[in-house]
Amino acid sequence: MQGGIAASGSSRPTFRVVGPCPWPRVRQSSRAKTSDGGVNAQRHGWERLAPAQQWLLENILSSEPAGEDERPVKQTQDTTWSLNLRAAQQYHTRERHLRVPREHVERLETGGAPAGRQDHADGAEMDKLGTRLDNTRKRADKLTGQRRADLDRLGMRW
Structure with a gap:
Protein backbone atom coordinates (compact mmCIF):
# COMPACT_ATOMS: atom_id res chain seq x y z
CA MET A 1 0.00 0.00 0.00
CA GLN A 2 1.41 3.43 -1.02
CA GLY A 3 0.01 5.45 1.87
CA GLY A 4 -3.29 5.80 3.57
CA ILE A 5 -4.93 3.93 6.42
CA ALA A 6 -4.54 0.22 7.08
CA ALA A 7 -6.16 -1.89 9.82
CA SER A 8 -3.73 -2.98 12.53
CA GLY A 9 -3.32 -6.61 13.49
CA SER A 10 -4.82 -6.33 16.99
CA SER A 11 -8.34 -7.32 17.95
CA ARG A 12 -9.29 -3.71 18.64
CA PRO A 13 -10.52 -1.74 15.63
CA THR A 14 -7.64 0.76 15.43
CA PHE A 15 -5.93 2.17 12.41
CA ARG A 16 -2.37 3.14 11.65
CA VAL A 17 -1.10 5.39 8.92
CA VAL A 18 0.98 3.62 6.30
CA GLY A 19 3.41 5.79 4.39
CA PRO A 20 3.74 9.57 4.49
CA CYS A 21 0.93 11.37 6.27
CA PRO A 22 -0.17 14.69 4.73
CA TRP A 23 -2.26 15.76 7.74
CA PRO A 24 0.39 17.69 9.68
CA ARG A 25 1.16 19.59 6.48
CA VAL A 26 -2.53 20.36 5.96
CA ARG A 27 -2.85 21.58 9.53
CA GLN A 28 0.24 23.74 9.17
CA SER A 29 -0.90 25.24 5.88
CA SER A 30 -4.35 25.96 7.30
CA ARG A 31 -2.71 27.90 10.12
CA ALA A 32 -0.52 29.79 7.66
CA LYS A 33 -3.51 30.72 5.48
CA THR A 34 -5.59 31.92 8.41
CA SER A 35 -4.69 35.46 9.36
CA ASP A 36 -4.66 36.50 13.00
CA GLY A 37 -7.43 38.97 12.22
CA GLY A 38 -9.66 36.21 10.86
CA VAL A 39 -9.11 33.97 13.86
CA ASN A 40 -9.60 36.89 16.26
CA ALA A 41 -12.88 37.77 14.59
CA GLN A 42 -14.05 34.20 15.12
CA ARG A 43 -12.86 34.20 18.75
CA HIS A 44 -14.74 37.43 19.51
CA GLY A 45 -17.93 36.12 17.88
CA TRP A 46 -17.69 32.63 19.41
CA GLU A 47 -21.31 32.55 20.55
CA ARG A 48 -22.50 33.11 16.97
CA LEU A 49 -20.57 30.10 15.62
CA ALA A 50 -22.16 26.72 15.03
CA PRO A 51 -20.93 23.92 17.31
CA ALA A 52 -19.05 22.34 14.40
CA GLN A 53 -17.22 25.62 13.73
CA GLN A 54 -16.30 25.95 17.39
CA TRP A 55 -14.99 22.37 17.37
CA LEU A 56 -12.87 23.06 14.27
CA LEU A 57 -11.36 26.19 15.79
CA GLU A 58 -10.59 24.43 19.06
CA ASN A 59 -9.15 21.26 17.55
CA ILE A 60 -7.56 22.37 14.29
CA LEU A 61 -6.32 25.87 15.11
CA SER A 62 -6.01 25.44 18.89
CA SER A 63 -8.18 28.50 19.38
CA GLU A 64 -10.59 29.28 22.21
CA PRO A 65 -13.22 31.94 22.91
CA ALA A 66 -11.94 35.43 23.66
CA GLY A 67 -12.16 36.50 27.28
CA GLU A 68 -14.00 39.62 28.35
CA ASP A 69 -10.68 41.46 28.81
CA GLU A 70 -9.72 40.68 25.19
CA ARG A 71 -12.84 42.16 23.60
CA PRO A 72 -12.04 45.13 21.36
CA VAL A 73 -13.06 48.57 22.55
CA LYS A 74 -15.53 50.19 20.18
CA GLN A 75 -14.49 53.70 19.24
CA THR A 76 -16.94 56.58 19.45
Missing part, protein backbone atom coordinates in the same frame (compact mmCIF):
# COMPACT_ATOMS: atom_id res chain seq x y z
CA GLN A 77 -17.29 59.17 16.70
CA ASP A 78 -15.42 61.68 18.86
CA THR A 79 -12.52 59.26 19.40
CA THR A 80 -12.36 58.53 15.68
CA TRP A 81 -12.47 62.25 14.86
CA SER A 82 -9.62 62.99 17.30
CA LEU A 83 -7.47 60.27 15.69
CA ASN A 84 -8.23 61.63 12.22
CA LEU A 85 -7.46 65.19 13.33
CA ARG A 86 -4.21 64.03 14.91
CA ALA A 87 -3.24 62.37 11.61
CA ALA A 88 -4.02 65.60 9.74
CA GLN A 89 -1.99 67.66 12.23
CA GLN A 90 0.94 65.26 11.93
CA TYR A 91 0.84 65.48 8.13
CA HIS A 92 0.51 69.29 8.22
CA THR A 93 3.47 69.62 10.60
CA ARG A 94 5.65 67.49 8.35
CA GLU A 95 4.54 68.76 4.91
CA ARG A 96 3.43 72.33 5.79
CA HIS A 97 0.15 71.89 3.87
CA LEU A 98 -2.97 69.77 3.86
CA ARG A 99 -3.16 68.91 0.15
CA VAL A 100 -3.10 65.19 0.81
CA PRO A 101 -3.25 62.76 -2.14
CA ARG A 102 -6.28 60.46 -1.90
CA GLU A 103 -4.07 57.35 -1.68
CA HIS A 104 -1.99 58.65 1.23
CA VAL A 105 -1.94 56.65 4.47
CA GLU A 106 -0.61 58.32 7.62
CA ARG A 107 1.12 56.27 10.31
CA LEU A 108 0.14 57.26 13.86
CA GLU A 109 1.80 56.12 17.06
CA THR A 110 -0.99 55.17 19.45
CA GLY A 111 1.13 55.08 22.60
CA GLY A 112 -0.72 52.20 24.22
CA ALA A 113 -4.20 53.48 23.40
CA PRO A 114 -6.89 50.92 22.62
CA ALA A 115 -6.24 49.18 19.34
CA GLY A 116 -8.10 50.69 16.44
CA ARG A 117 -8.35 50.01 12.76
CA GLN A 118 -5.39 48.45 10.98
CA ASP A 119 -3.22 48.44 14.06
CA HIS A 120 0.25 46.92 13.88
CA ALA A 121 2.32 44.89 16.30
CA ASP A 122 4.59 47.86 16.98
CA GLY A 123 1.74 49.96 18.37
CA ALA A 124 1.23 52.07 15.24
CA GLU A 125 -2.09 52.73 13.61
CA MET A 126 -2.57 53.46 9.94
CA ASP A 127 -5.04 56.22 9.06
CA LYS A 128 -6.29 56.55 5.46
CA LEU A 129 -5.90 60.30 5.68
CA GLY A 130 -6.21 61.10 1.97
CA THR A 131 -9.48 59.23 1.59
CA ARG A 132 -10.82 60.64 4.83
CA LEU A 133 -10.09 64.26 3.90
CA ASP A 134 -11.50 63.78 0.41
CA ASN A 135 -14.73 62.39 1.87
CA THR A 136 -14.81 65.21 4.45
CA ARG A 137 -14.61 67.79 1.64
CA LYS A 138 -17.57 66.16 -0.09
CA ARG A 139 -19.60 66.18 3.15
CA ALA A 140 -18.44 69.56 4.47
CA ASP A 141 -22.01 70.77 4.98
CA LYS A 142 -22.55 68.01 7.57
CA LEU A 143 -19.55 69.00 9.75
CA THR A 144 -20.04 70.75 13.06
CA GLY A 145 -18.66 74.26 13.36
CA GLN A 146 -15.90 73.12 15.71
CA ARG A 147 -14.70 70.36 13.40
CA ARG A 148 -14.72 72.68 10.40
CA ALA A 149 -12.72 75.25 12.41
CA ASP A 150 -10.19 72.57 13.40
CA LEU A 151 -9.55 71.77 9.75
CA ASP A 152 -9.53 75.44 8.73
CA ARG A 153 -6.69 76.06 11.24
CA LEU A 154 -4.67 73.46 9.35
CA GLY A 155 -5.32 75.15 6.01
CA MET A 156 -7.88 72.70 4.68
CA ARG A 157 -8.87 73.54 1.11
CA TRP A 158 -12.57 73.05 0.63
Whole structure:
Protein backbone atom coordinates (compact mmCIF):
# COMPACT_ATOMS: atom_id res chain seq x y z
CA MET A 1 0.00 0.00 0.00
CA GLN A 2 1.41 3.43 -1.02
CA GLY A 3 0.01 5.45 1.87
CA GLY A 4 -3.29 5.80 3.57
CA ILE A 5 -4.93 3.93 6.42
CA ALA A 6 -4.54 0.22 7.08
CA ALA A 7 -6.16 -1.89 9.82
CA SER A 8 -3.73 -2.98 12.53
CA GLY A 9 -3.32 -6.61 13.49
CA SER A 10 -4.82 -6.33 16.99
CA SER A 11 -8.34 -7.32 17.95
CA ARG A 12 -9.29 -3.71 18.64
CA PRO A 13 -10.52 -1.74 15.63
CA THR A 14 -7.64 0.76 15.43
CA PHE A 15 -5.93 2.17 12.41
CA ARG A 16 -2.37 3.14 11.65
CA VAL A 17 -1.10 5.39 8.92
CA VAL A 18 0.98 3.62 6.30
CA GLY A 19 3.41 5.79 4.39
CA PRO A 20 3.74 9.57 4.49
CA CYS A 21 0.93 11.37 6.27
CA PRO A 22 -0.17 14.69 4.73
CA TRP A 23 -2.26 15.76 7.74
CA PRO A 24 0.39 17.69 9.68
CA ARG A 25 1.16 19.59 6.48
CA VAL A 26 -2.53 20.36 5.96
CA ARG A 27 -2.85 21.58 9.53
CA GLN A 28 0.24 23.74 9.17
CA SER A 29 -0.90 25.24 5.88
CA SER A 30 -4.35 25.96 7.30
CA ARG A 31 -2.71 27.90 10.12
CA ALA A 32 -0.52 29.79 7.66
CA LYS A 33 -3.51 30.72 5.48
CA THR A 34 -5.59 31.92 8.41
CA SER A 35 -4.69 35.46 9.36
CA ASP A 36 -4.66 36.50 13.00
CA GLY A 37 -7.43 38.97 12.22
CA GLY A 38 -9.66 36.21 10.86
CA VAL A 39 -9.11 33.97 13.86
CA ASN A 40 -9.60 36.89 16.26
CA ALA A 41 -12.88 37.77 14.59
CA GLN A 42 -14.05 34.20 15.12
CA ARG A 43 -12.86 34.20 18.75
CA HIS A 44 -14.74 37.43 19.51
CA GLY A 45 -17.93 36.12 17.88
CA TRP A 46 -17.69 32.63 19.41
CA GLU A 47 -21.31 32.55 20.55
CA ARG A 48 -22.50 33.11 16.97
CA LEU A 49 -20.57 30.10 15.62
CA ALA A 50 -22.16 26.72 15.03
CA PRO A 51 -20.93 23.92 17.31
CA ALA A 52 -19.05 22.34 14.40
CA GLN A 53 -17.22 25.62 13.73
CA GLN A 54 -16.30 25.95 17.39
CA TRP A 55 -14.99 22.37 17.37
CA LEU A 56 -12.87 23.06 14.27
CA LEU A 57 -11.36 26.19 15.79
CA GLU A 58 -10.59 24.43 19.06
CA ASN A 59 -9.15 21.26 17.55
CA ILE A 60 -7.56 22.37 14.29
CA LEU A 61 -6.32 25.87 15.11
CA SER A 62 -6.01 25.44 18.89
CA SER A 63 -8.18 28.50 19.38
CA GLU A 64 -10.59 29.28 22.21
CA PRO A 65 -13.22 31.94 22.91
CA ALA A 66 -11.94 35.43 23.66
CA GLY A 67 -12.16 36.50 27.28
CA GLU A 68 -14.00 39.62 28.35
CA ASP A 69 -10.68 41.46 28.81
CA GLU A 70 -9.72 40.68 25.19
CA ARG A 71 -12.84 42.16 23.60
CA PRO A 72 -12.04 45.13 21.36
CA VAL A 73 -13.06 48.57 22.55
CA LYS A 74 -15.53 50.19 20.18
CA GLN A 75 -14.49 53.70 19.24
CA THR A 76 -16.94 56.58 19.45
CA GLN A 77 -17.29 59.17 16.70
CA ASP A 78 -15.42 61.68 18.86
CA THR A 79 -12.52 59.26 19.40
CA THR A 80 -12.36 58.53 15.68
CA TRP A 81 -12.47 62.25 14.86
CA SER A 82 -9.62 62.99 17.30
CA LEU A 83 -7.47 60.27 15.69
CA ASN A 84 -8.23 61.63 12.22
CA LEU A 85 -7.46 65.19 13.33
CA ARG A 86 -4.21 64.03 14.91
CA ALA A 87 -3.24 62.37 11.61
CA ALA A 88 -4.02 65.60 9.74
CA GLN A 89 -1.99 67.66 12.23
CA GLN A 90 0.94 65.26 11.93
CA TYR A 91 0.84 65.48 8.13
CA HIS A 92 0.51 69.29 8.22
CA THR A 93 3.47 69.62 10.60
CA ARG A 94 5.65 67.49 8.35
CA GLU A 95 4.54 68.76 4.91
CA ARG A 96 3.43 72.33 5.79
CA HIS A 97 0.15 71.89 3.87
CA LEU A 98 -2.97 69.77 3.86
CA ARG A 99 -3.16 68.91 0.15
CA VAL A 100 -3.10 65.19 0.81
CA PRO A 101 -3.25 62.76 -2.14
CA ARG A 102 -6.28 60.46 -1.90
CA GLU A 103 -4.07 57.35 -1.68
CA HIS A 104 -1.99 58.65 1.23
CA VAL A 105 -1.94 56.65 4.47
CA GLU A 106 -0.61 58.32 7.62
CA ARG A 107 1.12 56.27 10.31
CA LEU A 108 0.14 57.26 13.86
CA GLU A 109 1.80 56.12 17.06
CA THR A 110 -0.99 55.17 19.45
CA GLY A 111 1.13 55.08 22.60
CA GLY A 112 -0.72 52.20 24.22
CA ALA A 113 -4.20 53.48 23.40
CA PRO A 114 -6.89 50.92 22.62
CA ALA A 115 -6.24 49.18 19.34
CA GLY A 116 -8.10 50.69 16.44
CA ARG A 117 -8.35 50.01 12.76
CA GLN A 118 -5.39 48.45 10.98
CA ASP A 119 -3.22 48.44 14.06
CA HIS A 120 0.25 46.92 13.88
CA ALA A 121 2.32 44.89 16.30
CA ASP A 122 4.59 47.86 16.98
CA GLY A 123 1.74 49.96 18.37
CA ALA A 124 1.23 52.07 15.24
CA GLU A 125 -2.09 52.73 13.61
CA MET A 126 -2.57 53.46 9.94
CA ASP A 127 -5.04 56.22 9.06
CA LYS A 128 -6.29 56.55 5.46
CA LEU A 129 -5.90 60.30 5.68
CA GLY A 130 -6.21 61.10 1.97
CA THR A 131 -9.48 59.23 1.59
CA ARG A 132 -10.82 60.64 4.83
CA LEU A 133 -10.09 64.26 3.90
CA ASP A 134 -11.50 63.78 0.41
CA ASN A 135 -14.73 62.39 1.87
CA THR A 136 -14.81 65.21 4.45
CA ARG A 137 -14.61 67.79 1.64
CA LYS A 138 -17.57 66.16 -0.09
CA ARG A 139 -19.60 66.18 3.15
CA ALA A 140 -18.44 69.56 4.47
CA ASP A 141 -22.01 70.77 4.98
CA LYS A 142 -22.55 68.01 7.57
CA LEU A 143 -19.55 69.00 9.75
CA THR A 144 -20.04 70.75 13.06
CA GLY A 145 -18.66 74.26 13.36
CA GLN A 146 -15.90 73.12 15.71
CA ARG A 147 -14.70 70.36 13.40
CA ARG A 148 -14.72 72.68 10.40
CA ALA A 149 -12.72 75.25 12.41
CA ASP A 150 -10.19 72.57 13.40
CA LEU A 151 -9.55 71.77 9.75
CA ASP A 152 -9.53 75.44 8.73
CA ARG A 153 -6.69 76.06 11.24
CA LEU A 154 -4.67 73.46 9.35
CA GLY A 155 -5.32 75.15 6.01
CA MET A 156 -7.88 72.70 4.68
CA ARG A 157 -8.87 73.54 1.11
CA TRP A 158 -12.57 73.05 0.63
